[in-house]
Amino acid sequence: MTGGSSGGPWFTGFDETTGTGLQVSVNSFGYTFLPNRMFGPYFGNEAKALYDRAQTS
Secondary structure (H helix, E strand, O other): OOOOOOOOOEEEEEEEEOOOOEEEEEEOOOOOOOOOHHHHOOOOHHHHHHHHHHHHH
């Protein structure tokens, strides 16, 4: 990936038909010595709790 791809979502269980899935991370960074690889933090329980709270606020 190139500049501008940061923040793009990573999904698991993505269904192309419905466009739904569980977002588990975002494009965050890469290393020049590891071409064609992108890294990002996996969302954990804290992110899930924040999402759940935002949905009920």
